[in-house]
Amino acid sequence: MTATVLPPENLAPTGAGVQRGRLYGGIAMIVVGLYGVWAFGLGSRTSGVDTRFVLNLSNATGLTLPDLTFPAGPVALVLAVLAALCGAAKLALPLSGRRNAAVMGVFLLSYVLAFLVWAAAGQSLNLAAVLEATVLAAVPLVLGALAGVMGERSGVINVGIEGQFLLGACTAAFTASLTGSLWAGMAAGCLAGGLFGLLLAVFAQRYLVEQVVLGVVLTMLATGLTGFFYESVMQRDSITYNQALSFPDLEIPLLSKLPLIGPVLFDQNIIVYLAMALIALVHVALFRTRWGLRTRAVGEHPTAADTVGINVIRTRYLNMFAAGLIAGLGGVWLTIGLNISFNKNMAAGQGFIALAAVIFGRWSPVGALWAALLFGFAGGLSTAVQPLQTPVPTSFLTMLPYLATIFAVAGLVGHVRAPAADGQPYTKG
């Protein structure tokens, strides 16, 4: 098939497919909302009991918020009705872009809250703890996703973030234990990720290896290498080679005293702050600086970049190395950021989730942050709800947040477009 010549992405979609999406989406949201009304609002679990939401971490020292106690049934009912109304709004009104996203956001938020009110009926749930778990789980995801964004924006697909996590985690734990310096551990972990990224870029660009396969293979290499190193060296003498170490928490004055978010965001260790700074830095750099303009040009139309004198291949190598440093930092977090010693395959697929965050975040650093927080929230939620003894099977609980994520992504992201030259090695002529 020949490509259609009209550029599809720049015009407001008005076709039958979109209308059908609106119809099915709206109906599905109403049905799910009404189910919530019946199960959460009118069910026996919530009738006649109160739910208590705690809004402070147990060690909070600054301003605190009072606990929220309210009758479970009516509140869950109202929230579920709100969710159903969102479905009705989607069905009835032609919502475009931003408004559609807002309606989907309200739907998800109210529905998740209704679920939480129901799950914690007659008990108490610490929302601040859920938030903290969300942030901690999002740190490696957002670092990995930033690396992915930098690579793909310059036209190199990096499926090897998982491998960079493992290498970073292993190298950081080993170096920090051996030298006694956490900073040395961090530097070594980042460097390991950077070299991995460079290796991937060289194979992809110089030897034209298919990039998805390449990333998977290199991840397997990293898994094998770190596993072997763990068994043959680190495990033998974990005091010397593999201690559980961590950067100390740094409390930021004033900000850490804010209610709810203060201790969650501003009483963490240096890697969390580095991650926040890197998101802002990469976002501004990508869209407002010379480096960013050139990077995006190289990822969209490398020949055009070449004809104005930009060195395409060098740009890609540099980006992949810098991105690798950041992905390596994500690995560093997994050991000396969380006070955990290295273990075989400890990244457990988080590198691949970071890759998903790249796409869900539409190849933008800030988008990747939201995506990472959503995934992090998924993890934090299932951990928090499990002790509440709900009738929902535990494995289904672990799955539910991911289902919500997929649902949100289908509704919120819609049509996404990768950089045009993503995954294609540049060859002259």
Add this chain to the structure above:
Amino acid sequence: MALELRGITKRFGSLVANDAIDLEVRPGEIHCLLGENGAGKSTLMNILYGLYQPDEGEIRVGGSPLRLDGPRSAINAGIGMVHQHFMLVPVFTVAENVMLGDERVKGPLLDQGAARRHVREVSERYGLAVDPDATVGDLPVGVQQRVEIVKALTRNAKILILDEPTAVLTPQETRELFTVMGRLREAGTAIVFITHKLKEVKAIADRITVIRRGKVVGTADPSASESELAALMVGRQVRLKVEKEPARDTGAAPAFSVRDLTVRNLAGQAVVDGVSLDIRPGEVLGVAGVQGNGQTELTQAVLGLIEPESGSIVLDGAELTGRSPRERLRAGLGFVPEDRGHDGLVGTASVAENLILDLYDRPPFGRRGTMDVREVRRNAAQRVEEFDIRTTSIEQPVGELSGGNQQKVVVAREMSRPLRMLVISQPTRGVDVGAMEFIHQRIIRERDQGRPVLLVSTELDEVMALSDRVAVMYGGKIVAVVPADTSTEKIGLLMAGANPEDVVDE
């Protein structure tokens, strides 16, 4: 600044793409480089832009010899190039495209304001209206080309190379481009204008250099006649006019009809929008239009490569919609796609195999699940002879042939089975003049045998020369169907989206 090339030679393996080429361009002149596809024009320009390094020879700018080891050094030497396929990032704004590689910064950040001012300055000075904040992908092709010129001028290009700049333009846009080129000439810019279109050469060139098979074969004056120039370019006398009788049987009932055909793309836009047309037996209906106005989808819907949303397609009384492409081919539909390399041929398969791509499983070539290789070879030998396909052997991979010979393979395949109708898209794109002449004759021969022919081409001259009636397509609609002797001017206006009533009223 004057540009001088002396004895430029470039070899790719055993192929000599440029053989001791001399060329001199003075400031304030438009120097036309005329040659067929594959004559070596693009290689020469890539050398001039630093993308290739010559094996021998010397480039001089302003009298001093220059080593060009990349686009950067070409830009620094004052050479600007407008590539045939635009070197613009579609998702960037005009200002971002123009400043790319030459960015103005304020501290660590890009200075978007300065970039915008720079674009406005240059576009006002030369009358090249462009909006610095528009996204390039949203702009019409003619405006994108202006952006390319602005891009070169903001880099202080004193020597501007335009590589086949008119290939994508409507006649009106071409005229605007010529006005701009005239203004640049007055401002003292040296312009190299690469083309194979003789009319344009005569309209704008100050001097003409003709190259053929990598060599300069002569220089000419713009006053030379078109046939003189063609003879120089091709190396023999060619007939530029298609010889044909007027269509017979103009009163006959249509053999092929399309009614209210609508095709939507993935984004839901109607790329073919309620199209109706009729073609009588023995008539060529030409579809004129700028690339991307739904012609591709129209032909694909006729063959059945895409399913229309609504409408009907009838050939000799039989409805075609809902049938597979194979059924339609077997029903006697001949189809020459616009992109032969992509849709018309299997590049790595042999000439012989490509000649039976749609017949391999039927007698005489296929019997009970096996192919009769001897029959395939016999057929190939016959077609190669009949269609004058220049190949080293029938076993040669078709991708190794020249563009013209590849196209002859497609045409030979489609025209060598009994047809009820021929759909032919861009019949001579990237085809040399010799092969062009031949393919045109074969199209007319199909017509004269009483078949309806649907011809789609973005080369307006070709549509006018071959068609009995011309349908103009714009924005997915057939905006007018006019006789083939309508003026180029009027058809050009229709192609650009002018209101048909205004045009006819003139």
